[in-house]
Amino acid sequence: MSISRYIDSIPFIESMKGYRLGFFKKDLIAGLTIGLIAVPLSMALAINSGVAPQYGLYTAIVAGFFIAICGGSRFNISGPTAAFVIILQPITNQYGLVGLLTASFLAGIILLLMGLLRLGRMIFFVPQSVVTGFSMGIAVVIALTQLPDFFGAIPTVSGTDFISRLQGIAQVITQASWADVFLGCTTLAGMLIFPKILKGFPPHLFVLLLAVALGALLSYFGLEFRTIYSVFSYTLDGKEYVGIPAILPALSLPWTDVTGSSFLSLKMIQDLLPLSFTIALLGAIESLLCAVVADGMTDTHHKPNAELVGQGIGNIIAPFFGGFAATGALARTATSIRAGAKTPLAAIIHSLFVLMVLLLFTPFLNRLPMASLAALLLVVAWGMADFRYFKGIFPMMPRQDKLVLFTCLSLTIIFDMVIAVMIGMLLACALFMRRVAKLTTIDLLSDEETVGRQRVNIDKSFALEYRITGPFFFGVARKAIDSMARLSTIGGSTKVVIIYLQSVPFIDLSGLMAFKLMIEHIQSKGMVVILSGLNNDVKKTLGKAGLSPKKNAGIYWANTVDEAAEKAMECYVMFTMIK
Template sequence: MLSALRKSIQSKPSYHEIQANVLAGLTVGVIALPLSMALAIASGVPPQHGLYTAIVAGIIIALSGGSKVNISGPTAAFVVILLPIVQQYGLGGLLVSGFMAGFILVLMGVGKFGKLIEIVPYPVIVGFTSGISVVIATFQIGDFLGLSIESLDGHYLDKLSTILFALPTLAWQETIIGVLTLTVLLVWPKFRSKIPGHLVALLIASTAAWLLSLSVDDFSVATIGSRFSFDINGVVGNGIPPILPTFEWPWNLPGADGAPIGISFELIRLLLPSAITIAILGALESLLCAVVADGMSGKKHNSNDELIGQGIGNIVSPLFGGLPATAAIARTAANVKTGGSLPLSSVIHGLFILLSILLLTPLLSYIPMASMAALLLMVAWNMSEAKYFIRTVKIAPRDDVVVLILCFLLTVLFDMTIAVGVGIGLAAMLFIRRSISLTQTAEIEADHADYDMPDNTVVYDINGALFFGSAHKALKTIASVRPDVRVVILDMSEVTLLDMSAIVAMESIANDLQQKNIALIINSLQPRMILKLRRAGIRKKIGKIAFSRTLNDSFELARKMPS
């Protein structure tokens, strides 16, 4: 815990390095400001909650985590999980889910699950992210085109149908601003300017919308100021409240019915699947981001400490109105490219957003909703991994293609909770299947030049792990031996694993051989596995069984055994 902060302090950074991190933090803050608002809106909550997330989680995770350069906050990956929670349980339910997910992440870090990213197959990750991007992009069509939609309810196909039926209500004013914003976002990178493209796009679009509203009579677009309002402690206004995040227990906040959601075992039971999904996705996202950041910066993160830091950040963030958070690859990459090398840059990024709440909220209210939708369309495209999705479909083995498409479809058509469960389950099944294929049993021929095999003896060479998936396959050939055989030798020098299923299978085979008056010799099995067999009582129950260290010892034992 706190490994990134400790290492940063121990490195005794120079004044130049500190200055570089301050500038990097300001740059990332400029990038994170509109993104945080857009992601909160996409998640179904007012934009200030995204800003609170970037401030609280961004600072706390940086100070308590295991990566020096990760920038944490709201991310697009969470949108498809958070939006259904908001629709069903309201803001209170969302924050309680994030609060629970924080504890799960801490337990994952304490339990040394930091290598989690390594056991999730590439097709599963690409399937999730591509599915998420499609859902995010679809939900932005309404604001991008200014469609008249009261609410998007139901599953993906229901929502898509609602959007399609609403197309005749297209507002040309909103569409012009949305297209203008998207055009700037696409063109600006070609200038290779250090100024973030989305900042330029929002400035141009907001200015254009304001000027057109003054010069054209019927030109009017929805903005953050017109869409959102607040009433906090008697302070009423439109847009984003110019108030710092304040402490409040998340269960005191309103649910979907407007009343405080409260806290109960039943609520925890209902929200637990969502909390687990948030924790798993947050862990994958943050560790993947840390791996990418290590490659860019040349530094090394502590994966378990990073999970603990992410957990602490997600525990504290809901207490101040923040959404679930994780490390963001785009913001982290921008941090490294602009000189970020210490947790200081993430702290500065959070402080910049905090000052923006106090000083810039009147200006932020002028940002058009169509521009925010265009920004999220770009985010969705960038995270879609379209190139890698197509490449995987073209060149990957059939099993991986099936997993990729299934995870993609489940994410789009159902929800992330189902997709995460099925995806991880498929990953485990594929691993077991491939491990089974690596476990082989082969009979060594009696006339092999390297062996002086006794008469009426057969030797089976077993390679690989003997576990519940492979034990029966590996041992079933031993059950049927020639009538003239009196000794069976199992060469297990290359057996790497022996679980209870394998022990039971071996016991069954040994009993069967004993009934046929055939002796069993186990050769070169590792001592810890021999101990497992002895604890299971196999040697006591079965008379004609022995252990040996080498094949020559096994042959000597075979010659001494009565026929």
């Protein structure tokens, strides 16, 4: 993808042509609406990823801004998402903030390369069963990780594996703070009830304001609970402060800490690169699926390769300002469209609103109860699991797809998403190849089915006709070799074998070797082979293997059934004269 071609395809530039004041009003309302949702959600996702809440705000500000300008979707709202939590949290636990930002930077480079290599359409080859499986698995893991904050306790059992999480949950339930539980339950109830009362209005701000007010009331009566102010702190000019800073994100190298010390090394890159590939793959899937949903809601068409380039640029720049991995957020995008968004300017306004909140309303953010943010993510996890969608598609799913789905779901919960996606994709590919292999058949035509021989009235003992249907690839090579057992009985008066290949779209190396052995076996018995109905790709492949009339005197190519019949008749006359 050339730079000029990419620039011409950016929806932001296209949408600014003929932009009107009426569009700006709608974009403004949509941007402010999404901003209200993005502020608490970005903070909660940052906390769940293992870093301070301000880094989630930095991600929404910087990545959201640049992806909106450079991306290939007109409506995508990008920022931190729940899907990344399961990957980012182990990185933070092992490598800290430096490792998280470096992995996000590497993922941005990978996304950029994917876009430049025009791999946007390839993402849709990931089966729906894999996507649904790991999405539901991520939802379960997110819900489990929110329980400590929801109950207001810090688990003494550390670890990100399934057993450690269960042990930690068992402990926090016994150490629950009833003030935190009350705030969490109130927030959870508000997030479920208020959308039904205030239709079309995002409940996040109202519910969290209520949580802060209830928290102040509990504090007045001497009850303690965990807030951002009491849990997090930051260092500025050598002094330590509580809460989150009301300052602009500072420019610094992602692989350096607050002292300026660099942690970048070849070993660190080798360790983080596989995780970065997973982040990039998941980010590509999430953003492109989000764009597809947006297209369906607005009757527009996104540009997948440009979207990957935009996601790459955003994820490359964001770590220099403290932002971590970002991608298209489906729920925020859908809400933006419902709020009237017309152009990517709505996403830009959303980022600027988050920046304004960071600078002006930090005292309010510091008072947010941790239990309320945990309740917010529990609602996100429930929406991500989408049990209504699962209930609708499950009865119609083939048995093999159910196996893939539950494999990805189980592996995501018990181990991690990297293993789940790898095994899920391998299993899906194996099942797909098994299905395709069943479609490929090699059949000897009976007297009633013969085509060419009947047209020229050739003696049935003189010519045999085979039909191959389906792709001739490594999955059916064994079937082709087994068919030679039937050919071994050919002999006597049989002099011609016609093989119809009209329904063979391609032949790979393994299939070619098996096919060549089959042809050589036929020719070893002194018979002529007529190959009929070859497409250009198959002709090219067979030609390179020496299975063409130019390189093999015992092989004929025919474009049609009639031409194959004529070739067979010529062979019949020739053999009759010789006899």
